[in-house]
Amino acid sequence: MLSQSIYHEIQFLIRSFLLGTIITFVYDNIRVIRRVIRHNTFFVSLEDLIFWIAVAVSIFLLQHRENNGIFRWFSIIGALGGMLLYRKAFSGFYIKN
Secondary structure, three states, X not given: OOOHHHHHHHHHHHHHHHHHHHHHHHHHHHHHHHHHOOOXXXXXXXXXXXXXXXXXXXXXXXXXXXXXOOOOHHHHHXXXXXXXXXXXXXXXXXOOO
């Protein structure tokens, strides 16, 4: 049987993984909007800046809520894994590159 702390770490990793998939899905939606409504470089840069600030805040809040603000590399690796899996498995069906 898993100890309570290991169980919590696994849940934390799963939440990090899911956050990574959500981040990539949201960015795909931004890409769709950019194709439908053409943007100049200024607005593309502004959208990206706002998006990445929101990503940084969401990762910080996950770290703070789940791990008392202690930075854990495995959660970042989990988020990157979620991003990569979504990108490879689902993104191509949602938006053509």
